[in-house]
Amino acid sequence: MKSRWTARLLAACTGLALALAAAGVSAETVIKLAHPNRNDAFDNTAGAMAIVFKNHVEVATQKRVRVEIFPEGQMGRDGDAVKLVRQGTIQSAISSVGGVAPLYPMLAVIDLPFAYSSVANAYDVFDGPFGHRLAEEIRRRTGLAVLGFGDPGGLFTITNSKRPIRMPEDVKGLKIRTMDLETHRTMIGSLGGTPVNVAWSELYNALGTGAVDGQMNPVPIVRFANFDEVQRHLTLSNHLFLPYVWVMNAKFLDDLAPGDRAAVMNGARLGVVASRGLSRLIESSDRGLPPLAQRMQVHTLTPREAEAFRKVTQPAVREAIERRFGAEGVEMLAAFERAIREERTP
Structure with a gap:
């Protein structure tokens, strides 16, 4: 009798171990990223941002974090995709200013015309203290973390x-x-x-x-x-x-392991740099x-x-x-x- 119960206990423990192991294998983190254009890194800047981001994040995390890209408005117009990010249905979106403005109308302040001396001046503004403040305000008012401000095509x-x-x-x-x-x-x-x-x-x-x-x-x-x-x-x-505003669900970002969160932030920075370089190349x-x-x-x-x-x-x-x-x-x-x-x- 004792050996029978021992065998059953061992079988139960083995089954539990296998179940936990399987759960660990399947418990990858998936980022669903929407953007409005073709998913081509050389065709448009949103595509470049998304593809550079996916490559960096998956390599840096050894695919603990996987990025699924939904291009060409598959998640709806920019405003629709941003709302899905806010709800947590998807995790991230690269959006026009117009897609974010309904949730944060004070984006209108960046519409002051004839203000910049050059496109480099614009980049510096959004990478500097004002851009950080704007990102913090958007997060505080909407629950959307801003990963960066990309270039859709210049001035x-x-x-x-x-x-x-x-x-x-x-x-x-x-x-x-x-x-x-x-x-x-x-x-x-x-x-x-x-x-x-x-x-x-x-x-x-x-x-x-x-x-x-x-x-x-x-x-x-x-x-x-x-x-x-x-x-x-x-x-x-x-x-x-009018930059692309790259948003991510703030709770999702906060819940990532520190190393994975760093990979996401670094990948977004690289994506923004790619958008700016490609924009200048296309323009000329x-x-x-x-x-x-x-x-x-x-x-x-x-x-x-x-x-x-x-x-x-x-x-x-x-x-x-x-x-x-x-x-x-x-x-x-x-x-x-x-x-x-x-x-x-x-």
């Missing part, structure tokens, strides 16, 4: 089919498509233009038919969307920089400015012209931010402007 330009834009009065009367953001509408309105809300999927046709005269986006996006086929004039205005390649210059009339704003735009647009946008966010918005905007001055690259 913004303005295109249109009517005339060269060199001075503020040249925008008067033009119908310009903007994102559905009050600050962008305010900027165009202050110049005497008419801001128009057109879905991205419909914009090419709207420009082609003349329902809309122009739009604003970075050079690589102008080329990618073939806007040179329906737009004649390109102004290198460099008036905005046959997928950027050179072919646009062959098909469009290109004008680069002089310092005097940029200052004229600054004097018209910045007061209007400041007023819109103060009206919406009050003293808190004014203080955050002041911190943003201070960071631009302090981080300005000579």
